[in-house]
Amino acid sequence: MTALRLPFILMLAGVLGLAGCSVHQPVSLYQLDSGSPAQPAQSAGMAVLLGPVTVADYLQRETLLQRQPDGSLQASVDGRWAGSLSSDIDQLLLRQVAGHLDSQRVVLAPATLGFTPDVQVLLTITRLDSGASQPAILDAQWRLIDRRGQVRDNRIIHLQEQHAGGTAAQVQAQGVLLQRLAEQLSTALKPLANQPPIAEAPRKPAAKPVAPAATPEKQPKIPMASPIRTDMEVFRF
Numbered sequence: 047m048t049a050l051r052l053p054f055i056l057m058l059a060g061v062l063g064l065a066g067c068s069v070h071q072p073v074s075l076y077q078l079d080s081g082s083p084a085q086p087a088q089s090a091g092m093a094v095l096l097g098p099v100t101v102a103d104y105l106q107r108e109t110l111l112q113r114q115p116d117g118s119l120q121a122s123v124d125g126r127w128a129g130s131l132s133s134d135i136d137q138l139l140l141r142q143v144a145g146h147l148d149s150q151r152v153v154l155a156p157a158t159l160g161f162t163p164d165v166q167v168l169l170t171i172t173r174l175d176s177g178a179s180q181p182a183i184l185d186a187q188w189r190l191i192d193r194r195g196q197v198r199d200n201r202i203i204h205l206q207e208q209h210a211g212g213t214a215a216q217v218q219a220q221g222v223l224l225q226r227l228a229e230q231l232s233t234a235l236k237p238l239a240n241q242p243p244i245a246e247a248p249r250k251p252a253a254k255p256v257a258p259a260a261t262p263e264k265q266p267k268i269p270m271a272s273p274i275r276t277d278m279e280v281f282r283f
Contacts, residue, residue, distance in 0.1 A: 075128035079221035080138040083145030091149025092239040095163035100170045101132045113177035125213045142228030166191040182207045182219035
């Protein structure tokens with residue numbers, strides 16, 4: 047009886063060991079690829095305030111989501127983001143835009159006290175995902191605000207990138223999409239680099255106090271003639 051139990055115990059231990067390995071399988075961590083942006087050299091280049099950059103709610107998590115053929119999203123079982131995806135997007139765009147503009151004066155919102163941008167970029171990313179059989183897709187919109195507070199450009203962007211199918215290839219494709227977004231954004235920013243300075247409004251001269259209306263002088267009264275009486279008598283015939 048003991049001889050029959052031993053193989054069963056060994057088989058059960060093996061099954062439990064395999065199950066334990068599957069449960070504790072390490073999960074890969076991923077970050078967006080920011081490419082190889084040029085190092086900006088101009089310390090007095092174009093001043094750009096990048097942000098606020100608004101990212102869709104479903105992307106604000108560590109879970110790496112996979113787009114399914116029916117359009118639904120499922121959490122990846124073999125990977126997740128290494129930290130905040132929103133922060134990765136901010137840093138990628140910052141480095142890419144600064145490199146394309148060759149300017150050290152590209153900063154993320156909120157700006158520090160005393161920083162006066164030539165242009166502010168209001169950016170909203172509504173979609174950034176992919177799937178094993180679905181391409182990487184980026185949907186975004188930007189608005190460019192000049193130093194006078196006027197909207198100089200408003201654009202809706204849709205970008206798509208194919209990939210090999212694996213999780214690492216998908217993350218790389220998403221990084222490429224953000225790099226393309228930064229390139230297009232930089233192209234739209236460059237014409238706004240040479241804005242004329244804001245002229246101060248001329249000061250209006252102080253209004254002179256209005257003198258009170260002159261009171262007309264009183265005219266001297268002319269004495270009225272009074273009839274002169276005489277003692278002469280008038281005779282009638």
